[in-house]
Amino acid sequence: MNATRRAVVLVSGGLDSTTALAVARRDGLECYALTVDYGQRHAAELAAAQRVAAALGAAEHRCLRLDLAQFGGSALTDQSIDVPTVRETGIPVTYVPARNTVLLSLALAWAEVLGAEAVYIGVNAVDYSGYPDCRPEFIEAFGRMARLATKAGVEGQPFEVRTPLIALSKADIIRLGAALGVDYGMTVSCYQPDEGGRACGVCDACHFRAEGFRQSGVADPTRYAVRG
Amino acid sequence: MNATRRAVVLVSGGLDSTTALAVARRDGLECYALTVDYGQRHAAELAAAQRVAAALGAAEHRCLRLDLAQFGGSALTDQSIDVPTVRETGIPVTYVPARNTVLLSLALAWAEVLGAEAVYIGVNAVDYSGYPDCRPEFIEAFGRMARLATKAGVEGQPFEVRTPLIALSKADIIRLGAALGVDYGMTVSCYQPDEGGRACGVCDACHFRAEGFRQSGVADPTRYAVRG
Numbered sequence: 001m002n003a004t005r006r007a008v009v010l011v012s013g014g015l016d017s018t019t020a021l022a023v024a025r026r027d028g029l030e031c032y033a034l035t036v037d038y039g040q041r042h043a044a045e046l047a048a049a050q051r052v053a054a055a056l057g058a059a060e061h062r063c064l065r066l067d068l069a070q071f072g073g074s075a076l077t078d079q080s081i082d083v084p085t086v087r088e089t090g091i092p093v094t095y096v097p098a099r100n101t102v103l104l105s106l107a108l109a110w111a112e113v114l115g116a117e118a119v120y121i122g123v124n125a126v127d128y129s130g131y132p133d134c135r136p137e138f139i140e141a142f143g144r145m146a147r148l149a150t151k152a153g154v155e156g157q158p159f160e161v162r163t164p165l166i167a168l169s170k171a172d173i174i175r176l177g178a179a180l181g182v183d184y185g186m187t188v189s190c191y192q193p194d195e196g197g198r199a200c201g202v203c204d205a206c207h208f209r210a211e212g213f214r215q216s217g218v219a220d221p222t223r224y225a226v227r228g
Numbered sequence: 229m230n231a232t233r234r235a236v237v238l239v240s241g242g243l244d245s246t247t248a249l250a251v252a253r254r255d256g257l258e259c260y261a262l263t264v265d266y267g268q269r270h271a272a273e274l275a276a277a278q279r280v281a282a283a284l285g286a287a288e289h290r291c292l293r294l295d296l297a298q299f300g301g302s303a304l305t306d307q308s309i310d311v312p313t314v315r316e317t318g319i320p321v322t323y324v325p326a327r328n329t330v331l332l333s334l335a336l337a338w339a340e341v342l343g344a345e346a347v348y349i350g351v352n353a354v355d356y357s358g359y360p361d362c363r364p365e366f367i368e369a370f371g372r373m374a375r376l377a378t379k380a381g382v383e384g385q386p387f388e389v390r391t392p393l394i395a396l397s398k399a400d401i402i403r404l405g406a407a408l409g410v411d412y413g414m415t416v417s418c419y420q421p422d423e424g425g426r427a428c429g430v431c432d433a434c435h436f437r438a439e440g441f442r443q444s445g446v447a448d449p450t451r452y453a454v455r456g
Contacts, residue, residue, distance in 0.1 A: 066294055071338045098337035101377045105333040109326035110299045132382040141376050145369035149329045154360040 170212025398440025
């Protein structure tokens, strides 16, 4: 057992995961930031993840490449499916198959090696855009499975998946991060930023982000190509 | 829904996963073979996986590269830890952190895109060598989590993790595969085969394999460098 309390934090470079990292730091944990490059359409998010990990004092940052585009099935990894600009109902085409299951599994692998007590993930059940793997019952089931999967679990070491944002609105998340000193200008939420790094202003992610800032009363540092 | 019943089968090129693929084919399923190259020490296993998928009539075979060696912690992916030649007690150093969780998560992602009804994995609780993620309670917990994680699960489509070998001895597995026409000469079990493709004869995997053939009464086609 390490005297230092450790956590693996999934960091995408977006607003939510950045706030989750800030919370893990506030909780007094030595943080290991993990970014998974699963074949998203752009690299701006990955550069943002590096900036965020450094700015918020992560002990280490690793980026793991994983070609989920091989499986297809999502507008975020499959070039033949357009990112929608009209709000959808039900489960959107930007859903990446089993995404959070894959991300949490990789985080669990690193957590086991580090002897970390938790994985932090910035999922959110309020503005979750219809993704099944953002619901509390999924997170609970993953934690239960993880404690049965690992050497640490078998030896009785506690482990849990922490979702500090799960019950918060986007505005609440922004207020929480702002209170913890997060500079959201470093983060990228847009599914399809332009070459100058500007957010499109019309995708689902831009919509939730802009609306969140409006409701939070925190000034929005995002540069949008089009105002949604 | 597809009229064709589909399964994703995790195929490593070893004896167990080859038998699992033979069982999935016997069960009448169109099989999608998935090999994950997670930074093992040799490529012989990957070549074996390709031979096996083709020989047993998989509809497709994909190989996904994933650099788990970045996390360290196992003799199978970490060059600084020696593969042991003396039998250990407890959880061995060849244990890869959260390995089956990661493998099953990736299989789940593909299964969701394919509309597959199951993932087959050749885990075994009898000769499982002390790995926590080979136990039935882990598999059960993963299946429960997976049904909560996916679009298919949310929409009520059945999905399960099938482990046809979980209660079989190595000898039983070999007899089952032989009855289904598997040529085990195509498979590789050894953790450290030599450049000519011969098994070392002294590692854990060689030990279980050789002993299994001895007890099964099936002729062992394996070429060993050293007879264990």
